[in-house]
Amino acid sequence: MLSTSLFAMLFITVCIVSLVSGILVVQNDRKSAVHQAFFALVVSLILWTLGLTMSTIASSESIAQWGYRISAFGWGNLYAILLLFILRLTNRPYRNYYLLFIPTVLMILVFGLPLGLYTYDLKFTRFGYALSTVDTFWDYIFYAYYIGYTIASVYLLFSWKTTREQKQRKQILYSLVIAFLVGSVTDVLLPALGFELPQLGPIILVVPIVLFSQALRSRNPVVVGLDSNSRYTITFIGVALYVLLSVVQVRLAVDASLLGLFNLQESTFRGIITQMQMFISIYLVLRAKRTGVIAALLVNGANLVSSLLFLLRTNSAAPIPGIISYIGVLLLVYLIMEYEQRSEWYISHMDSQRVELEQSQEKLYTMAFYDSLTNLPNRDYFIEQVDLAIAQSSKNGQLIGLLFLDFDSFKSINDTAGHATGDLVLKKIAHVLASVLDKDDVIARFGGDEFLMQIKRRKETDILQVTRQIMKALKHPIVIETEEYFLPASIGVSMYPTDGNDAETLIMNADIAMYSAKAKGKNQVVYCDEEMKEQTTKRLRLTNSLYRALDKGELYVMYQPQVDTKTRKVCGFEALVRWNNPEYGLIPPLSFIPLAEQTGLIRPIGLFVLEEACNQLVSFTSQFTERLTMSVNLSLIQLKDSRIVEKIQEILVRTDVDVSCVQIEITESANFLDEPILLQRLIELKELGLSIAIDDFGTGHSSFSRLKTYPIDQLKIDIEFVRGISTGSEKDMALIKSIIQIAKNLGIEALAEGVETEEQLQYLSEHDCDKLQGYYFSKPLEVEAIIQKNMLTPRN
Numbered sequence: 001m002l003s004t005s006l007f008a009m010l011f012i013t014v015c016i017v018s019l020v021s022g023i024l025v026v027q028n029d030r031k032s033a034v035h036q037a038f039f040a041l042v043v044s045l046i047l048w049t050l051g052l053t054m055s056t057i058a059s060s061e062s063i064a065q066w067g068y069r070i071s072a073f074g075w076g077n078l079y080a081i082l083l084l085f086i087l088r089l090t091n092r093p094y095r096n097y098y099l100l101f102i103p104t105v106l107m108i109l110v111f112g113l114p115l116g117l118y119t120y121d122l123k124f125t126r127f128g129y130a131l132s133t134v135d136t137f138w139d140y141i142f143y144a145y146y147i148g149y150t151i152a153s154v155y156l157l158f159s160w161k162t163t164r165e166q167k168q169r170k171q172i173l174y175s176l177v178i179a180f181l182v183g184s185v186t187d188v189l190l191p192a193l194g195f196e197l198p199q200l201g202p203i204i205l206v207v208p209i210v211l212f213s214q215a216l217r218s219r220n221p222v223v224v225g226l227d228s229n230s231r232y233t234i235t236f237i238g239v240a241l242y243v244l245l246s247v248v249q250v251r252l253a254v255d256a257s258l259l260g261l262f263n264l265q266e267s268t269f270r271g272i273i274t275q276m277q278m279f280i281s282i283y284l285v286l287r288a289k290r291t292g293v294i295a296a297l298l299v300n301g302a303n304l305v306s307s308l309l310f311l312l313r314t315n316s317a318a319p320i321p322g323i324i325s326y327i328g329v330l331l332l333v334y335l336i337m338e339y340e341q342r343s344e345w346y347i348s349h350m351d352s353q354r355v356e357l358e359q360s361q362e363k364l365y366t367m368a369f370y371d372s373l374t375n376l377p378n379r380d381y382f383i384e385q386v387d388l389a390i391a392q393s394s395k396n397g398q399l400i401g402l403l404f405l406d407f408d409s410f411k412s413i414n415d416t417a418g419h420a421t422g423d424l425v426l427k428k429i430a431h432v433l434a435s436v437l438d439k440d441d442v443i444a445r446f447g448g449d450e451f452l453m454q455i456k457r458r459k460e461t462d463i464l465q466v467t468r469q470i471m472k473a474l475k476h477p478i479v480i481e482t483e484e485y486f487l488p489a490s491i492g493v494s495m496y497p498t499d500g501n502d503a504e505t506l507i508m509n510a511d512i513a514m515y516s517a518k519a520k521g522k523n524q525v526v527y528c529d530e531e532m533k534e535q536t537t538k539r540l541r542l543t544n545s546l547y548r549a550l551d552k553g554e555l556y557v558m559y560q561p562q563v564d565t566k567t568r569k570v571c572g573f574e575a576l577v578r579w580n581n582p583e584y585g586l587i588p589p590l591s592f593i594p595l596a597e598q599t600g601l602i603r604p605i606g607l608f609v610l611e612e613a614c615n616q617l618v619s620f621t622s623q624f625t626e627r628l629t630m631s632v633n634l635s636l637i638q639l640k641d642s643r644i645v646e647k648i649q650e651i652l653v654r655t656d657v658d659v660s661c662v663q664i665e666i667t668e669s670a671n672f673l674d675e676p677i678l679l680q681r682l683i684e685l686k687e688l689g690l691s692i693a694i695d696d697f698g699t700g701h702s703s704f705s706r707l708k709t710y711p712i713d714q715l716k717i718d719i720e721f722v723r724g725i726s727t728g729s730e731k732d733m734a735l736i737k738s739i740i741q742i743a744k745n746l747g748i749e750a751l752a753e754g755v756e757t758e759e760q761l762q763y764l765s766e767h768d769c770d771k772l773q774g775y776y777f778s779k780p781l782e783v784e785a786i787i788q789k790n791m792l793t794p795r796n
Helices: 002-028 033-057 061-089 097-112 137-158 166-192 201-218 229-251 257-262 266-314 320-369 379-396 410-417 419-436 460-473 503-519 530-549 589-599 602-623 644-655 675-687 704-709 719-727 730-746 758-766 783-788
Strands: 122-125 128-131 399-407 442-447 450-457 478-480 483-485 489-496 525-527 555-564 570-581 585-587 629-633 662-667 691-697 714-717 749-753 771-773
Touching: 002 033, 002 201, 002 266, 033 061, 033 128, 033 201, 061 097, 061 122, 061 128, 061 137, 061 201, 097 137, 137 166, 166 201, 229 266, 266 320, 320 379, 379 399, 379 442, 379 450, 379 503, 399 460, 399 503, 410 419, 410 483, 419 442, 419 450, 419 460, 419 478, 450 460, 460 489, 460 525, 489 503, 503 525, 503 530, 530 570, 530 589, 555 602, 555 783, 570 589, 570 602, 570 771, 585 589, 589 602, 602 629, 602 644, 602 662, 629 691, 644 675, 662 675, 675 691, 704 730, 714 730, 719 730, 719 749, 719 758, 730 749, 730 758
Parallel strands: 489 525, 570 629, 629 662, 662 691, 691 714, 714 749, 749 771
Antiparallel strands: 122 128, 399 450, 399 489, 442 450, 478 483, 555 570, 555 771, 570 585
């Protein structure tokens, strides 16, 4: 009958779809207890369905009874396995799980095994053999079993507290409840009321089985999205059509009317059916992917086995074309599967390369725009953000403040605690600074212990408030292990558009303000102003001009006389360099000498002054009768030059000067800065025949041991002590007296510089100071002025 064939086809389709679902789940993780329980659930449903298929198409009642007994092994296990599956799915602890199967054993003993405990009262209907009565004692025991276990499963799902799998929980719960209700109506209630229906439970349960499968596979992120709901629909329909064609093919042998209906020979009709099955198989493989592959292998494998059995049983050549066709389909499925696996590998490989490329790009971006130590943006990113904020400022009407922060004592942390500790301090202080700012503000590490911050506010007072919060936050120490580190900072602030129209200019002006804060005593905030910018501009221009000052002849030497205290006659000169800049006029030495030292230009300038002074001394010696000395200042930077002695010797030889009349002056503070190098250089200079003088003595760091060790010929008493004579400072006068006495005792000459009054002259004379220098006698003069003033005695 058509109805029995139809339901047999549906049962077989349920078996195949369920088996496909089970295989897909187990393939994802074979060791998972949840997946193993699910596969056992699928096997139970398949046994139930195969038993019903057998009873539906059975030709006799005895065969139908065996079908029902086989199905009992399926539904007898199914509800216990379902409860076990739900327990494992919801992570409920249940140690004695084998106790769940006590009802299962009872069901199998009663309904599955032919022990005479239960007699199947069957009647033949249009749907095959069916039970005529379902109201025995054992039937009610079964009802209690499946209702109790199903309700327990529903309760566990309902009380499952999960957020990650909330959607899957609802799908499983609703599908299980609906399947339970519908199955109870179709398989229990309606037959009890006299309706003739086949058992629809397996067909109904295939829906929650498919949903279970999807939920389990969605747990594995590797396989999410491989099979969607549409693929299950395609598989179900495809398998159903395939089974339908198989049923038609089987009925050809028993119902010749089908051939007459289409006016075809049997072999031709079988060939058409086989080709249609092949088409369905290929369609399943191409559209349903893994689900379709498994389904195609199962249905074609089943037909191949069936055809082989038919061939062996009948010894007929009729199934050979079908056998060849099924083998061809299986080979074709394998080839398609192999091709798709290779394609998936290539796609996966390309995806991995794309991910690696994206990661590399992200890494390069991080390296280009972020500081590796603090993870803060770097200077390039900061400039980009400032320029962007400037472009948007006209729209939002916000002020932009740029803060340049430099810690005042961070170097001491590196020097005392080590650079590793210094790095930890920087990481923590970066977090402290960032915590003060708003989310729209930008902070960057400029380099070393310098940080840049961009602040956008409505009012300038709001930006001032942020700087106060930063200074307040920096009052708290940074704690590394048990040590506390205090980090006072100087902050310079520039404002857009007052202090610049682009990021570079704003950073430069904030930097200027920061250095101004350091110059004013550190640990404070200073706003950039016009005077600062003018001074910086002037300093920059002077620095640039200084590079060409020697070549352009802008530098020249003036000479300040030194007087013998006893004779009051000129006994020597100090050579002093001067710079006449075309733009700014005469530049004070205190302004350009530091620039020369910073740029390294002090080396050629110093050698220029020495050669000019030596040439002038030779000239004075040839014109005048006095034996004069010439003092030339030498900076610490020059002394560190490994070839300085060689260069000085070349000048002495080139000018043919009397070396014993040339004196090198060094500033007292240089004595302690680099003692080994300094001592070696002075000894080498002394070996050339030069005399050595310490300038500004009494204000630096000289000690008595240095006066003994160093080859010193003269001490120049600093002007500050000399001025103390005029103010009546007893301490200054006592110090002068002591310095002169120390020099006398060590056999060193004493010279007082900065002598400006008669009172100073008298005091120094009374205490036997050897030489004097200062405006009382003369300011620094050019050579022509010295000659005009008749300071020296001409030769006849």
